[in-house]
Amino acid sequence: MKYFLSILISISFTFTFVSAHGYLAQLTINGKAYSGNVPGAQATPSVIRQVSDISPVKGASNPDLNCGLSAQFAADVADANPGDALAFDWRGGDNQNWPHNTGPMLTYMTSCGSSSCTTYNSSSSKWFKIQQVARVSSGGPWAQAAVMEGFPANVTLPSTLAPGNYLIRHEIMGLQGAVSVGGAEFYPACSQIKVGGSQTGGPTEDELVLLPGAYSDTDPGIYDPNVYDPSASYTFPGPPIAAFAGGDASGTSVSGDASESASASTPTATSGSSGSSGSSSSSNPQSVCKLQRRTTTSLVSDAGSFTVVKTHKRRHSILTGLFHDLALVYRGS
Ligand SMILES: [Cu+2]
Secondary structure, three states, rough: OOHHHHHHHHHHHHHHHHHHHHEEEEEEEEEEEEHHHHHHHHOOOOOOOOOOOOEOOOOOOOOOOOOOOOOOOOOOOEOOOOEEEEEEEEEEOOOOOOOOOOOOOOEEEEEEEEOOOHHHOOOOEEEEEEEEEEOOOOOOOOHHHHHOOOOOEEOOOOEEEEEEEEEEEEEEEEEOOOOOOOOOOOEEEEEEEEOOOOOOOOOOOOEEOOOOOOOOOOOOOOOOOOOOOOOOOEOOOOOOOOOHHHOOOOOOOOOOOOOEEEEOOOOOOOOOOHOOOOHHHHOOOOHHHHHOOOEEEEEOOOHHHHHOOOOHHHHHHHHHHHHEEEEEEEHOO
């Protein structure tokens, strides 16, 4: 019986391990969807560079911080225009929902130069940041929590972006283990786009960074003992948002920045959870207040800040995600 139990336990941990990471499964540009390849599967033409595994990149100086684990060139390029709406749809490895709800999401771009990005090696490329989001409001849930609910992360291309070939690197940081140095999980994903139009905007030299290079394992937003304190401020790692993309004077945010051009979205059509929408709360300050009012700030855990979530199913998935995260922390991964 004891033996049987230990098998059961190891099976459940194996399952947790498999389902507790993920990848960028789809990118939508102005309503047009581009599928990504499942990590490690036989590649089909895509605009998303395929990674080898759903596991996270660990370590801020890991070369795979560039575009994800052993990222491969993709065969296709997506057309885009300045100001386009992008939606990044992240999934768990078993095609369930994205399993994490703690940590920021950040978006970088780099130029592939005069030729298409299909064979562009970005390992020594200079990147600029166009967007970042942490908690949807002070004391509120992380925007990433909406991704765990099944919603995409929304990003808007800068409205003055100059035409050209670009990689767009959307990154989720899983900070559920960030209370320890080296505990952060990095999930970068690079997509190949070609931007049209006749704008002239771009970053300045001092806004450009290398990846890896822009982060350190001891950055306050990467090693973060207060990551589960909903009222703690959060310091984004990396450079500020490039000025032409909206800028970010301090580089620090408690999120909930209503002027942020992008955040995780929670389309209003779903199950009447009025408070949890990043995008609608951006355009409607009142719903931010509603969210804050209904959010209990004294709770320690990230899941605790989700009193806004009403439906039973949602609560269940949050708890499941939390248990996944706790199991991961327990396992030290
Ligand atoms: Cu994970």
